[in-house]
Amino acid sequence: MGTIIIDEREFEVDGDGFLQDPHIWDKEVAQLLASHDGTGELNDVHWKVINFIREYWLENDMAPMVRALCQAAGIRLREVYELFPMGPAKGACKIAGLPKPDGCV
Amino acid sequence: MTISDERKRQGLDLLSEKMTGKLRTHLNSCVHCGLCGESCHYYLTYGEDKYLPGHKVDLIAGIYRRYHTLMGRVAPSWIGAHDLDDERIDEMIDVIYGGCAMCGRCTLHCSVGVDISFLVRTARSMLAAMDLVPASLQSTVDAAVTTGNNMGIPQKDLVDTLLWLEEDLHMEPGFEHAEIPLNRKGVNVLYTLNPREPKFFPMSISAMAMVFHAADESWTLSTDYYDVTNYAYYSGDDGIAAELVQRLFNEAGKLEAKTLVLAECGHGPRAIRWEGPRWIQTPYPFRALTVVELMAEYIRQGRITLDPAKNRETMTLHDPCNLARDGGVIEEPRFILKHAAANFIEMTPNRENNYCCGGGGGQLAMGEFAERRLRVAELKADQIRRTGAKIVVTPCHNCIDQLMEVNKEYQLGVKIKTMAEVVADALVLR
Amino acid sequence: MTVWNAVLLTAFLISAVSSLTLFLKTVAMRDDYDPSEPKGSIPPAVLYAYTGAMSPLKKETANRHWPTYTAGMLYHAGIFFSFFWLLILATGIGLPAVLNRPSGVLLASTALCGLAILLKRAVSRKMRALSHPDDYLSNILSTGFQVVTAVTLLSGSGTAVLFFYASLLFLYIPVSKLRHAVFFPLTRFYLALHYGRRGVWPPPERSGL
Ligand code: SF4
Ligand code: SF4
Numbered sequence: 001m002g003t004i005i006i007d008e009r010e011f012e013v014d015g016d017g018f019l020q021d022p023h024i025w026d027k028e029v030a031q032l033l034a035s036h037d038g039t040g041e042l043n044d045v046h047w048k049v050i051n052f053i054r055e056y057w058l059e060n061d062m063a064p065m066v067r068a069l070c071q072a073a074g075i076r077l078r079e080v081y082e083l084f085p086m087g088p089a090k091g092a093c094k095i096a097g098l099p100k101p102d103g104c105v
Numbered sequence: 106m107t108i109s110d111e112r113k114r115q116g117l118d119l120l121s122e123k124m125t126g127k128l129r130t131h132l133n134s135c136v137h138c139g140l141c142g143e144s145c146h147y148y149l150t151y152g153e154d155k156y157l158p159g160h161k162v163d164l165i166a167g168i169y170r171r172y173h174t175l176m177g178r179v180a181p182s183w184i185g186a187h188d189l190d191d192e193r194i195d196e197m198i199d200v201i202y203g204g205c206a207m208c209g210r211c212t213l214h215c216s217v218g219v220d221i222s223f224l225v226r227t228a229r230s231m232l233a234a235m236d237l238v239p240a241s242l243q244s245t246v247d248a249a250v251t252t253g254n255n256m257g258i259p260q261k262d263l264v265d266t267l268l269w270l271e272e273d274l275h276m277e278p279g280f281e282h283a284e285i286p287l288n289r290k291g292v293n294v295l296y297t298l299n300p301r302e303p304k305f306f307p308m309s310i311s312a313m314a315m316v317f318h319a320a321d322e323s324w325t326l327s328t329d330y331y332d333v334t335n336y337a338y339y340s341g342d343d344g345i346a347a348e349l350v351q352r353l354f355n356e357a358g359k360l361e362a363k364t365l366v367l368a369e370c371g372h373g374p375r376a377i378r379w380e381g382p383r384w385i386q387t388p389y390p391f392r393a394l395t396v397v398e399l400m401a402e403y404i405r406q407g408r409i410t411l412d413p414a415k416n417r418e419t420m421t422l423h424d425p426c427n428l429a430r431d432g433g434v435i436e437e438p439r440f441i442l443k444h445a446a447a448n449f450i451e452m453t454p455n456r457e458n459n460y461c462c463g464g465g466g467g468q469l470a471m472g473e474f475a476e477r478r479l480r481v482a483e484l485k486a487d488q489i490r491r492t493g494a495k496i497v498v499t500p501c502h503n504c505i506d507q508l509m510e511v512n513k514e515y516q517l518g519v520k521i522k523t524m525a526e527v528v529a530d531a532l533v534l535r
Numbered sequence: 536m537t538v539w540n541a542v543l544l545t546a547f548l549i550s551a552v553s554s555l556t557l558f559l560k561t562v563a564m565r566d567d568y569d570p571s572e573p574k575g576s577i578p579p580a581v582l583y584a585y586t587g588a589m590s591p592l593k594k595e596t597a598n599r600h601w602p603t604y605t606a607g608m609l610y611h612a613g614i615f616f617s618f619f620w621l622l623i624l625a626t627g628i629g630l631p632a633v634l635n636r637p638s639g640v641l642l643a644s645t646a647l648c649g650l651a652i653l654l655k656r657a658v659s660r661k662m663r664a665l666s667h668p669d670d671y672l673s674n675i676l677s678t679g680f681q682v683v684t685a686v687t688l689l690s691g692s693g694t695a696v697l698f699f700y701a702s703l704l705f706l707y708i709p710v711s712k713l714r715h716a717v718f719f720p721l722t723r724f725y726l727a728l729h730y731g732r733r734g735v736w737p738p739p740e741r742s743g744l
Binding site: 002014015016017018037038062063065066067068071077085086087088089090100101102103104105 | 241244245248255256257258262265266269270273299300301303304305306307308334469470471472473474475476502503506509510513
Binding site: 124125126127129130131133134135136137138139140141142143144154157159160163175176182183184185212213214215216217218219220223378379380381382383386387388389392393429430431432433435436456457 | 561562563564565566567568569570571572574575584588594595596597599600603604607659660661662664665666667668669670710711712714715717718719721722723725726728729732733734735738739
């Protein structure tokens with residue numbers, strides 16, 4: 001679909017900017033994606049959310065519900081949208097290297 | 106792309122099957138005046154001939170002329186009659202799926218009155234009959250068919266989320282006894298959801314629960330079938346579209362609901378409220394209406410009281426095309442905002458003349474054409490910027506997602522909200 | 536009745552019968568049964584489709600394109616006016632000769648509008664991309680019809696050329712895009728069914744809930 005270049009690293013992404021190959025993902029990639037979409041420097045809480053999403057996806061082959069994510073990271077719903085300005089799907093899931101979920105996102 | 110003759114036949118057969126007086130009329134009416142370009146956000150953005158609404162009409166009308174008219178058989182090139190060949194098919198996929206939001210704006214303004222978006226959907230149906238729906242759109246349709254909702258949410262996850270929301274609701278003062286009733290029989294209102302709500306953006310569910318509580322409504326959600334979307338409307342596949350409507354129809358019957366209320370969505374209510382009865386060839390024994398109309402009713406009947414002072418920030422409204430221009434839900438959102446917001450500003454143009462947010466027509470689901478989707482939205486971004494509003498409210502989750510991206514892309518610095526959230530924020534409890 | 540009268544009458548009958556067949560066949564075609572509960576009402580929408588909705592203030596194809604729109608309206612008025620004169624001349628109803636000159640001048644100017652539209656079609660890239668040979672010929676026949684009528688009226692010459700030309704035009708209508716004349720009223724009607732049922736047409740009183 002296309003490539004994006006962040007800090008001289010090139011990534012194959014789909015039309016919406018989700019990684020084409022979710023398996024090239026690592027922590028460094030996550031940080032690069034986060035800087036690219038305006039989320040900024042990832043802190044501990046960000047990481048809690050991202051790691052949870054990543055593990056959940058590896059196990060279940062889909063993104064977790066936002067509820068599960070809040071409970072796992074011990075945050076309130078409102079905080080998710082503050083932590084990830086692009087929201088849980090186009091923000092958090094994208095940074096966690098998931099493919100784009102179906103539906104209105 | 107090489108398409109077998111067998112598949113092409115299927116596309117052509119579909120056109121013949123769908124041939125009604127209405128279709129035949131619209132296929133014969135375009136005069137190639139070319140004046141519709143300036144009403145289409147694709148043409149206005151790119152200025153390329155292929156995006157002219159009249160050209161989109163010709164893509165299918167040319168095929169009609171070739172196979173259904175005398176001149177098309179004897180002198181095709183004279184009247185622009187065209188074989189359904191591989192080249193034509195590629196062009197159709199690119200423009201019919203990738204270059205049109207089926208927003209109907211051109212239809213309203215066409216010199217003659219050609220229902221262009223209806224022809225575009227018919228062309229999509231032909232492509233769907235040939236198995237040529239873009240993969241990403243098809244996958245959203247498939248998810249709905251196989252899992253019962255377009256995001257593939259397992260039932261248990263849905264229930265957990267709804268219980269969690271209800272618990273959370275009880276912490277709000279005044280809502281200690283508010284409920285999110287599940288699968289309750291014989292209630293007045295069966296409410297629906299866009300799967301995006303429970304999955305990622307549940308604030309609008311809580312907001313509606315608050316409104317229902319304030320209105321003292323007897324309502325329920327079904328955990329078996331609740332999806333308000335119908336992406337087969339956009340893929341063009343009438344068989345699946347009908348199947349999805351039938352499921353919701355059955356669910357309303359099973360729960361003996363008196364009213365089916367359609368959540369904030371543009372194409373969903375269009376598919377269910379307007380196209381659905383035709384697809385399943387059955388009138389609904391229950392009342393079907395959108396949640397926007399319902400909330401307007403609550404206000405009019407005095408069932409809820411709102412204080413506009415609770416929403417002081419300047420607010421503008423984006424009319425979802427399918428809800429306004431093709432669903433007649435035009436004055437209701439304004440009526441609601443008059444009661445719920447202190448500083449409401451219209452964008453121009455508005456109502457049935459609004460511009461698409463760019464995400465309609467299944468564009469939001471089609472990653473293949475995501476770049477265009479954001480570029481054509483510049484028009485909408487400018488419209489929003491000109492209002493100077495701090496909040497954009499729109500009763501459609503698809504529009505909301507698109508507008509969130511537009512907000513970032515064009516650095517608008519606004520907040521995007523659902524109507525239910527705005528109303529819930531303005532509620533005055535008695 | 537001259538030979539040319541006969542030719543004209545024959546062409547007219549062929550055209551009228553085919554056009555009528557086209558129209559009736561379309562009207563008689565199956566339409567989907569639509570059991571959706573209407574939000575608006577259809578009769579006022581039908582009325583609106585042929586009146587208010589046609590107002591240039593309501594349509595961007597008019598108000599974003601004033602010159603073309605104006606030329607187009609005059610051009611179409613000229614076609615109808617030519618048909619009116621054709622009827623007068625073919626039936627031999629005498630009209631005061633003093634009307635010939637102004638009518639001829641009027642038709643010459645509406646023909647210029649048709650010519651302008653033809654030129655636009657031939658010159659503009661966008662219009663060329665949208666046009667087929669049929670579009671050019673359809674315009675040439677309709678514009679030429681006005682020219683020939685004008686010349687006939689201004690020169691006071693015989694009607695043979697006019698009748699021959701009009702016969703060609705008649706015969707071309709049902710097999711070309713000129714058939715939009717047959718479909719136009721139906722198009723408005725179907726649109727009214729759509730927007731009327733859904734409560735979009737006629738536009739409701741603003742905020743008058
Ligand atoms: S329906 Fe909308 S996007 Fe499609 S051609 Fe018409 S104006 Fe353009
Ligand atoms: S405005 Fe209508 S008639 Fe003119 S080119 Fe566009 S679709 Fe055809």
